[in-house]
Amino acid sequence: MLVIGIAGGTGSGKTTVVKKIIKRLPQGEVAILSQDSYYRDNGHLPLAERQKINFDHPRSVEFDLLIEHLKILKSGKPIEQPIYSYLTCTRSEETDPVEPRDVIIVEGILVLTDEKLRELFDMKIFVHADADDRLNRVIRRDIIERGRSVEVVLDRYSNSVKPMHEQFIEPSKSYADLIIPQGGHNEVAIDVLVSIIEKNLQISL
Numbered sequence: 001m002l003v004i005g006i007a008g009g010t011g012s013g014k015t016t017v018v019k020k021i022i023k024r025l026p027q028g029e030v031a032i033l034s035q036d037s038y039y040r041d042n043g044h045l046p047l048a049e050r051q052k053i054n055f056d057h058p059r060s061v062e063f064d065l066l067i068e069h070l071k072i073l074k075s076g077k078p079i080e081q082p083i084y085s086y087l088t089c090t091r092s093e094e095t096d097p098v099e100p101r102d103v104i105i106v107e108g109i110l111v112l113t114d115e116k117l118r119e120l121f122d123m124k125i126f127v128h129a130d131a132d133d134r135l136n137r138v139i140r141r142d143i144i145e146r147g148r149s150v151e152v153v154l155d156r157y158s159n160s161v162k163p164m165h166e167q168f169i170e171p172s173k174s175y176a177d178l179i180i181p182q183g184g185h186n187e188v189a190i191d192v193l194v195s196i197i198e199k200n201l202q203i204s205l
Contacts, residue, residue, distance in 0.1 A: 001074060002200050003104045003120055007112040007172055008127030009165045010056065011137035013183020014107050017127050017193075020184060021105070024194045031073065031101035035108020037082045038066040043090040050089035056109065056164030063114045066106070070120050073100045102201055109165075112172035122200070125193065126176035129183040131162075 008014045022030050040062050042050045054060060069079040080095035111117060112124055129137075135157060142148040148156075173179060178196075180189040 001100070001102060001104065002122050002197060003070065003074065003106065004123045004125060004197070005111045005118065005121040006105060006107040006125045006127060007109060007169065007176070008180075008183070009129065009131075009134050009169050010109055010161055011134035011141065012127045012129040013137075013185070014109075014127045016184025017125075017180060017190060018105055018107050020190050021194060021197070024190075025103065025197065029101055030103045030105060031098050033066065033070060033073075033081065033098065033104065033106045035061060035066065035106070035111050037084050037096070038062050039084050039089075041084075041091040043088075045089075047088075053089055054160045054164065056160050056169070058110050058113050058168060061108075061110055061114075063117055067114075067117055067120065069098075070104070070106060070117070073098065073104055074120070076100050103197060109169050110172075112175045113168050118175055123196070124175055124177045126173045126179045127183050128173070128179055128181045133183070 006014055006018060018032065022032075038061050039055060040060060042053060065082075069081065072079050078097060078099045081098050083092040083094055083096055084090075085092060106117070106121070112126065118124065138157060138161065139150060139153050142153045142156075143150065178189075178193060180186050180193070182189075184190070
């Protein structure tokens with residue numbers, strides 16, 4: 001089993017990189033754990049307070065549960081991954097079953113910031129993109145997928161996304177074994193990463 005941590009700023013193209021890795025590996029060989037699923041449930045807060053939550057700070061993530069689930073998968077057992085809603089800022093009562101696979105990818109903006117989680121990774125990847133490119137993607141995503149207005153997105157970017165990126169996410173790049181510039185558009189880097197994964201899998205077998 002090969003466990004890979006993939007981090008990078010909001011809108012850097014992490015999801016695109018993950019999708020391209022999955023597409024180039026044999027079907028059913030990859031399991032995904034998304035940091036977004038492990039945001040803390042905030043159902044105890046009024047909706048107005050939930051909408052002010054700083055999702056770019058490490059304390060917003062329940063790392064202990066993510067680490068526990070990853071260890072269970074590494075032991076060969078399935079887990080029930082939480083399902084989180086950005087619209088309500090709460091976890092669903094339903095869960096997403098995840099089976100152990102030869103490759104487990106843990107992806108999210110903060111996955112390289114937690115030392116105990118990093119220790120479980122065989123490979124650590126950081127997806128880099130220019131700040132302007134990331135902002136453009138964040139605006140489009142948050143309007144379409146999360147029902148936010150342009151004003152809310154820009155305000156959130158200035159007050160939390162940008163400062164948290166500079167304080168926590170960008171420094172975590174120093175832990176990466178491989179940095180992928182230009183996000184999911186860097187086909188050469190993705191080819192190299194897939195080759196490394198395939199080689200590691202052959203060795204482990």
